[in-house]
Amino acid sequence: MTVWDRPEPPARPVPLDRERIVAAAVALADEGGLEAVSLRKVAARLEAGPMRLYGYIAVKEELLDLMVDEVYAEILPEERAGDWRAALGGLAHRTRRAALRHPWLADLLGGRPALGPNGLAVTEATLAALDGLADVDTVMRAVETVSAYFTGAIRREVAELRAERVSGLSKRExxxxxxxxxxxxxxxxxxxxxxxxxxxxxxxxPEVSFTTGLDWVLDAVATRLTRASP
Known part of the structure; x- marks a missing residue:
């Protein structure tokens, strides 16, 4: 049973729910990175006993899954894209902006599929934009190719920003x-x-470089989709 399927325990004197727990964890990660997040630290943030959190979240990995899904709400498109290229390009840019707001997200991109409601909604919106353009395997390879590009580009950009903070020197310095x-x-x-x-x-x-590389990848994907079109 996943964390999303497991019911929450009843409320106690200090009110808790997964929404409050995840919000506290995201705030901690935004301030100090993933190393600043633990069930004990989240409990302290909420002024609750650490053992109470285990009624809502069994292990830290579940907490990370919930945090990622919380940020995926920021990646969801507000409306259906006009075509597949706009859908994949929009996904890349929204993911980059989310990672710049929450740099810890870069460490969790590219792992297991996101199974939370927001993650599934992002995947559904992305695949729906390519539905019917080619066979399912070709569509999946197209999405994976674009995702691999923006995941790598985002990780590199976030790593450079972290290096600036650690060294105290800007890129130019x-x-x-x-x-x-x-x-x-x-x-x-x-x-x-x-x-x-x-x-x-x-x-x-950085944004120009990201967009240029993304356009090159989308051009290559367009060629493949044209060849594979029904």
């Missing part, structure tokens, strides 16, 4: 601090392709 070492290494002539990239490449805005 880190580049300036690392400049002498990089310049010396490129001057050896051992890295000509890298030298051209460093000297001639543009330092793109």
């Amino acid at each position: 880190w580049q300036r601090a690392s400049g002498p070492h990089v310049t010396a290494m490129l001057a050896t002539g051992r890295f000509p392709a890298l030298a051209r990239a460093v000297h001639d490449g543009a330092d793109g805005d």
